Amino acid sequence: MRRQWCTGLGCGTVEKGPPVIAPDPFKTEEPITERGMQTYRAIAARLAALHPPVFIERHIVQSERQGKTEFSTLETHESTLDGINFRADNPRLLAAAFDRATDRWGAPALASMKEDPGHWALKASFGTTRGTGWREAPYPSPAAVPAEPGKADSLFRMRFETVGTPVRFTALHSAVHEIGGQCNVHIDESGFVLALPRGTAL
Secondary structure, eight states, X not given: OEEEEEETTEEEEEEOOOOOBOSSTXXXXXXXXXXXXXXXXXXXXXXXXXXXXOOGGGTBBBOOSTTOTTSBOOEEOSSTTTOEEEEBSSHXXXXXXXXXXXXXXXSBOEEOTTTOTTOHHHHHHTTTOOSXXXXXXXXXXXXXXXXXXXXXXXXXXXXXXXXXXXXXXEEEEEEEOTTTOEEEEEEEEEEEOEEETTEEEO
């Protein structure tokens, strides 16, 4: 990559090396709060559970701002709904990792517009996404995940039989700008309960 410079004597270019992965992703210009760390850990755990696992700390580069190169580009938010932002060292490599990721049963874990360009719901969810976006199929909360496809275990059945207990569905939502390298990963969440005359049930 070339970077242009100018002085009073004229302009020129200099070769710029590849981005450097941050030695410590948590050493940031604005200190990461405890809530921010919780957000990061939740997202990192979800990504590491993919097959093959995505270890997000191996993709976060250090800052290239003059005098700030010792800092990571990681930014964390107070909620997993907003997630984390960072710049990837090799955005195309990270995009490829999302493309090939599968779930515990070997099915594609993340869907993008590449697979289903006519999918209206994906179009709506990616409406504000910069670059390429991937969305996980909505997943019940961990206690409600069946042990095998098509077979509900006791914990899953309990969710439907316990009055007043909501079921939360969560989904990873990732975005990678393959040219600029800017990335966001967050966890979307929805849940519901149904109120009945004799109480509350799912």
